[in-house]
Amino acid sequence: MAEVHRVEEKTFEFEVPVVIVGAGAAGLVAALAAREAGADVLVIERDSVPRGSTALSAGLIPAPGTRFQKAAGIEDSPGLFARDILAKAHDEPDGDQVALVTREIGPAIEWLADNHGLAFSVIDDFTYPGHSARRMHGLPQRSGEELIDALRQAAEAAGIEILCDAHVTDLWADATGRVLGLGLVRPDGSTDEVGCGELILACNGYGGNKALVAEHVPSLSDALYFGHEGNQGDAILWGEALGAASRHLGGHQGHGSVAHPAGILISWATVTEGGFQVNLNGERFSNEAKGYSEQAAEVLRQPEGLAYTVFDERIAGIVRQFEDFRRAEAMGIILTADTPEALAERMNVPSGMLAETFAEVSRLKAEGARDGFGRDFSGVADLAAPYHAVRVTGALFHTQGGLVVDDAARVLTRDGAVLPNLYATGGAACGVSGKDASGYLSGNGLLTAVALGRLAGQAAGRRVAIPASA
Structure with a gap:
């Protein structure tokens, strides 16, 4: 003491x-x-x-x-x-x-x-x-x-x-x-x-x-x-x-994208470059673009306190410059598939709901629209196969x-x-x-x-x- x-x-x-x-x-x-x-x-x-x-x-x-x-x-x-x-x-x-x-x-x-x-x-x-x-x-x-x-x-x-x-x-x-x-x-x-x-x-x-x-x-x-x-x-x-x-x-820093259960930080560029997060039901639940710190509490409010960060190969190419992401790939915790339905199977979430979420995000990007959570998708590139996902939780980093x-x-x-x-x-x-x-x-x-x-x-x-x- x-x-x-x-x-x-x-x-x-x-x-x-x-x-x-x-x-x-x-x-x-x-x-x-x-x-x-x-x-x-x-x-x-x-x-x-x-x-x-x-x-x-x-x-x-x-x-x-x-x-x-x-x-x-x-x-x-x-x-x-x-x-x-x-x-x-x-x-x-x-x-x-x-x-x-x-x-x-x-x-x-x-x-x-x-x-x-x-x-x-x-x-x-x-x-x-x-x-x-x-x-x-x-x-x-x-x-x-x-x-x-x-x-x-x-x-x-x-x-x-x-x-x-x-x-x-x-x-x-x-x-x-x-x-x-x-x-x-x-x-x-x-x-x-x-x-x-x-x-x-x-x-x-x-x-x-x-x-x-x-x-x-x-x-x-x-x-x-x-x-x-x-x-x-x-x-x-x-x-x-x-x-x-x-x-x-x-005051504190949280983070809404720590790989679970591996405990590896996944760069928030997976989101800012056009990715999104879904809960275990395959649904989006917040404005992910607000920031990774406040997203920690949003993720923890989801079923089991878990979510998936969903992105694509273009974004993966950007975040591979980080050692943490390369370690996550080496551990096999970055899931990959060629369709939303196949990715849903790997994630063990409802395939129909995840496909609907993909379609809705694509529509918002094409229209340059703002969603019901307040996220502005204008100028954000659409995701393209192959798609990736990683299971994450929210965490407290430091005060x-x-x-x-x-x-x-x-x-x-x-x-x-x-x-x-x-x-x-x-x-x-x-x-x-x-x-x-x-x-x-x-x-x-x-x-x-x-x-x-x-x-x-x-x-x-x-x-x-x-x-x-x-």
Whole structure:
């Protein structure tokens, strides 16, 4: 259980200028930035190797105005990206924070490429829902595992120590809220205490804490959790104990297309490029184009909490660039047939109803019409044989609410003051997705992980590099 102990002073066996809790994308980016600023850094990770929620993601980071976009002939800007975020989240996020992360993420991507060798490129063959430009950047395999491995290798090359198999359970802080150090537990039960100059919380949100999920996201309280089980809300609990402000704790990313029971993420391009979802009766049940986050709850409301994503070979050709989809095909869970009726047999759904659904979708596309759920089919290509389907369920990926931070990712108190030496990034900080699932724009998680991670590392690194009297 995460605890904060109030003390006037405490002696630690050793101290590190900058300590980071969590070795996901947010923590490792923060570590690289702090090290570059001249600080000695220790990253503490509860797992045996750095993975976190990053490894479970598609590893795609949205960024506007990058040289990768320009090379692909894509026009974009931080202002356009900010408008997309605010439109999707109903103007609920803090406008200054949205402007900050959309301004900082492009330079952060190019910094990771230039200084640390991450081979980014932009996805230029389809547009993610809610984005006005093609701005998703990823590494060659388009996987989160690839991204976290590249960041780990960069951290090791920079001489950053990553202490694994170490679960932080306690913080010690003085009366002003200054964190003096941390207590950690190893798998064999042994403990250590580490003093810190600056502390960066990069240990994500509370998606693995069923009690907090039931409190803040009741619609997904029984859903598959597709994040890291270590995301127990420690950062939020520590921050609140120190008097920190939190915001939008109900904000989260769901996903309506996780292969069942394989547990493999199926790219939402299967839908945005012209596919659709049906329940076990072969019927469509919602406007799939609203977004994959809010679609999680829609799928879970269907019989058995299951659905099928239906698409065709043209769309499959697009999503094969993602390692997850290639794994799904290798496992044999992507069903294929030459007619809707034959596909229905493979799916074990009523063939007549699925054929009617195919026909209705084809009609809507031909007429460029909007259906009864509100989905606009104008300009959407019709499906052509061979057809594909994959059985899916809805899942909770990660929470988006968290601690309120300033433009250097420093944690703020409830009255707006800055806590002396505490920073939050990634899922530990309040993101830019508003108060519920409908505000999540594709890539918002890694957007704040990388943008705020770099800002936190830069600020913490500079502070310990400057004499206290300066």
